[in-house]
Amino acid sequence: MPREQLRLVVVLALICAVSGGILALVNRVTEPRIKEQAEQAVKRSLAFCLPGADEFQEEHVIPVSQQADKEVLAVFRGISDGVPAGVVVNVEVRGYGGEVGLMVGITEEGRVAGIKVLNHAETPGLGSKITGEKFLEQQAFREAGLDYSPALTQDGGDVQAVAGATISSRAVVRGINRALEAAGAVWETIFIDSARRPEESSQLDEGGDREQ
Amino acid sequence: MKLRQVFANGIFRENPIFRLVLGMCPVLAVSVTVVNGLGMGLAATFVLVCSNLIISLLRNVIPKEVRIPCFIVVVATFVTIVDKVMAAGVPELHGVLGIFIPLIVVNCIILGRAEAFASRNTVGRSLFDGLGMGLGFTLGLILLSIFRELLGTGCLLVAGDFGFSGLEVFSESYGALLLILPPGAFITLGLLLAGINWWSGKKGEER
Numbered sequence: 554m555p556r557e558q559l560r561l562v563v564v565l566a567l568i569c570a571v572s573g574g575i576l577a578l579v580n581r582v583t584e585p586r587i588k589e590q591a592e593q594a595v596k597r598s599l600a601f602c603l604p605g606a607d608e609f610q611e612e613h614v615i616p617v618s619q620q621a622d623k624e625v626l627a628v629f630r631g632i633s634d635g636v637p638a639g640v641v642v643n644v645e646v647r648g649y650g651g652e653v654g655l656m657v658g659i660t661e662e663g664r665v666a667g668i669k670v671l672n673h674a675e676t677p678g679l680g681s682k683i684t685g686e687k688f689l690e691q692q693a694f695r696e697a698g699l700d701y702s703p704a705l706t707q708d709g710g711d712v713q714a715v716a717g718a719t720i721s722s723r724a725v726v727r728g729i730n731r732a733l734e735a736a737g738a739v740w741e742t743i744f745i746d747s748a749r750r751p752e753e754s755s756q757l758d759e760g761g762d763r764e765q
Numbered sequence: 766m767k768l769r770q771v772f773a774n775g776i777f778r779e780n781p782i783f784r785l786v787l788g789m790c791p792v793l794a795v796s797v798t799v800v801n802g803l804g805m806g807l808a809a810t811f812v813l814v815c816s817n818l819i820i821s822l823l824r825n826v827i828p829k830e831v832r833i834p835c836f837i838v839v840v841a842t843f844v845t846i847v848d849k850v851m852a853a854g855v856p857e858l859h860g861v862l863g864i865f866i867p868l869i870v871v872n873c874i875i876l877g878r879a880e881a882f883a884s885r886n887t888v889g890r891s892l893f894d895g896l897g898m899g900l901g902f903t904l905g906l907i908l909l910s911i912f913r914e915l916l917g918t919g920c921l922l923v924a925g926d927f928g929f930s931g932l933e934v935f936s937e938s939y940g941a942l943l944l945i946l947p948p949g950a951f952i953t954l955g956l957l958l959a960g961i962n963w964w965s966g967k968k969g970e971e972r
Contacts, residue, residue: 561831568823568835572842579846586853594856672860677797677945717942 599629599641602658602667606631606638612739624728625735630743631658637743639666642732648724650674653683655725657732661744663699668729673721680721688715688722694729699737702730768893775897782905782954783961787873791865792906793950798914799922802906804858805865808847810899813875815843817895820883827884836879837870844869874902912953917944 599609612628629641639660645652651674658666670684682688693712697703703726704710707719714722781787788809795805819839820827827835848866851859859866869875878898883891915921919935943949 557828561828564826564828565831565834565838568827568838572838576842576845579849583849583853587849587856590853590856679942679945 598656598669598671599631599658601669602641602656603631603639603660604658604666605660606633608632609641612743624731626654628735628739630739637661640736640739640743642735643671644728644731644735646724646728646731648673648675648683649680649718649720650676653721653724653728655728655732657729657736659699659733659736663736663740665694665697665703665729665733668694668725670725675718675721680715680718682715682718683721683725685715688713688725697729697733699733699740702733768890771890772893772897775894775899776901776904779898780901780905781874781898782902782909783958785874785877786958787877788875788902789954791868791872792909793947793954795862795865796906796910796913796950796953797917797945799907799910801861802910803903804862806899806903806906808851808862808866809869809872809874809902810896811847812840812843812869813878813899813902814892814895816840816875816879817883817891818888820879821886821888821891824884824886832880832884833876836876836884840875840879841870874898909950909953909957912957913944913949916941917949 596609600606603609609629609631612630624644624646625642626645627643629643630637631639631641639658641656641658643654643656645654647653653673653675654671656667656669656671658668660666668689670689673681673683675681675683691713693703693710702710703712705712705714705719705723705726707714708723708726710726712722712726775781777784779785782789782792791805791809795801816836816839820836823835823839844867847869848859851862851866878894882894886894911921914923915934917940919933919937919940921932921934941949944953
């Protein structure tokens with residue numbers, strides 16, 4: 554190979570090698586922090602959705618496996634002082650611009666305690682308002698629970714949709730209903746398995762009745 | 766050209782957005798809010814300054830036959846660094862700009878400055894060119910997003926991911942929604958370009 558051509562190969566290879574080395578270094582430094590940030594973000598969302606609990610445990614069996622569309626991603630058990638304090642469900646539903654990831658917390662009384670939009674690709678300024686307090690903190694969601702599925706006003710419920718973003722709003726409502734279904738399905742396992750004292754198991758029966 | 770002129774050149778005379786009309790993909794996409802525009806502009810400025818620096822340092826080493834692959838490797842390296850560091854340090858902003866950061870690699874401004882300036886000029890001048898072009902890009906993005914965010918939503922500087930609800934200038938119900946949708950990006954950019962061309966044409970006539 555002529556010298557000049559060899560030079561081309563060597564220079565490009567050197568530049569690539571140095572770049573690779575630098576990137577490996579950067580990755581080593583940032584990787585643990587990125588992981589930590591992601592874990593903390595999950596913890597923050599869990600704590601936000603179920604303020605009463607101080608510890609969260611992922612339920613390994615996703616109970617709603619009968620769902621073909623796999624909208625329920627994970628179910629967490631919220632624990633306060635060693636006893637179950639509620640359930641947090643991570644769901645992903647189809648919105649207007651893509652998947653909408655939601656975290657929904659349900660207290661041991663079966664009420665929705667907190668809703669958080671984790672990720673979405675809705676239209677900025679329109680559908681993106683589903684993340685805002687004005688939408689998520691409305692009274693209709695506070696009243697939702699295992700015995701009462703929320704629905705938009707358009708669909709006969711009393712959830713006020715974000716103006717001009719019915720599809721995005723409906724996606725959130727659907728996500729909450731999926732979360733409630735998932736919570737309903739694990740309800741007995743979580744609250745029976747851990748309930749040793751009689752008064753707690755009677756509480757559970759009430760919860761079971763409400764479901765119907 | 767003096768260093769000061771090299772710097773100012775990127776901001777005014779050869780502003781990447783309004784004069785060179787380069788890097789339109791991120792410009793149109795992220796100029797929805799001022800904060801996004803600022804974040805994207807600063808990230809691109811960092812990559813531009815770093816790649817200009819390295820490429821002008823290596824300008825006598827890189828053979829001209831393989832200069833484009835070399836430039837791309839250098840640019841891609843810095844983009845990946847920005848991507849990783851942002852994900853680790855400011856995950857909220859990274860969440861918003863996530864998909865646009867890797868696109869800086871193919872931002873024509875950066876490759877364009879590497880080819881047109883950094884590979885032919887000294888390190889000092891290339892640094893100033895990178896800074897000027899980067900700031901020009903950032904200011905252009907901010908100008909565009911001020912119009913879109915303000916007229917589209919009635920608010921300014923909304924940064925929900927950072928817990929800042931922004932300044933409400935007028936009620937949201939009077940906002941022109943079209944401006945924050947993709948067509949609004951084209952319309953606003955077109956009007957701004959027309960305005961700037963008209964203004965500079967007028968200035969030229971007077972002379």
